[in-house]
Amino acid sequence: MNIRKLMILTLAAGAILGAANMAQNSQAAEKITDVREDGMKEMGKALKAIKGLVADNGDKAEIAAQAQKIVNNSAKIPMWFPKEAGLGEAAKPGIWDQWDKFEGNAKNLNTQATQLVAAAQNGSDMSAIQAQFAATGKACGTCHEDFRKKKD
Ligand code: HEC
Known part of the structure; x- marks a missing residue:
């Protein structure tokens, strides 16, 4: 040859x-349902990491970095739930009927996480960061109550 x-x-x-x-x-x-699950899990990990850092009076720059992951992922949540992809195993059927509410929940999380990044970056004391961390966690819970099936 x-x-x-x-x-x-x-x-x-x-x-x-x-x-x-x-x-x-x-x-x-x-496989958007997998992307969705991975993205949610990633936020769960970040939230847990922040919890530990706050409790141990840890590095605020690291708190900001973890919170930034939640900012990034929360902006993508609406894209993880295209109607044609279906609910998967854990989402409630109301999502697309109440899309504005669903999107609003995602936006609220984005806002709270953005404020958490800011609090961790601007020299706030740990108690203020902790309060904003709680508000961020609450924003997860609000949407889960509305749109995530309870585990049996
Ligand atoms: C706008 C709505 C919404 C917000 C905000 C939201 N979630 Fe979710 N999440 C869901 C829905 C719906 C499901 C169920 C769908 C699924 O698991 O496939 C879910 C599932 C999960 C799961 C299970 C994933 C798996 O393995 O199946 C975890 C973990 C999770 N979310 C963590 C979080 C954390 C942490 C936050 C906040 C930082 C958050 N979520 C914010 C709607 C939301």
């Missing part, structure tokens, strides 16, 4: 692998 043929074959193989990769990516995109 001459070198030119070999190169063409190599390129072709690369293109096939590329296409397989793309197919895999779009499959991943369809």
Whole structure:
């Protein structure tokens, strides 16, 4: 085989692998219920980390960094619940009938978490940070009460 043929074959193989990769990516995109669960879990971890940091009078920059994850994820919540993706196992059916309320809950969390980042960054004392942490956790709870099925 001459070198030119070999190169063409190599390129072709690369293109096939590329296409397989793309197919895999779009499959991943369809699994929005997984993205949703992972994103929620990530917020749960961040919230837990902040709780520990507040209790141990920990690093405020780290509190801000964890809270920023909640800011980022909360902005995506409405995108995690496209109607065609269905409820999954844990969401209540009211979400799309009460979409404004659902979106409002997500926005409220975003606002509270943003204020938590600010409190951790602007030299507030730990008790003020703790109060804003509680408000952030409450914003999770509000939406869960409205739209998340209770575990049996
Ligand atoms: C706008 C509504 C809304 C807000 C705000 C919200 N959640 Fe959720 N969350 C849901 C719904 C609905 C479910 C159930 C859907 C699911 O689990 O697939 C859920 C599920 C979860 C789960 C279970 C995920 C799994 O494994 O299935 C965790 C953990 C969670 N949320 C944590 C949080 C935390 C922490 C916050 C706040 C920082 C938060 N959520 C804010 C609506 C919300």
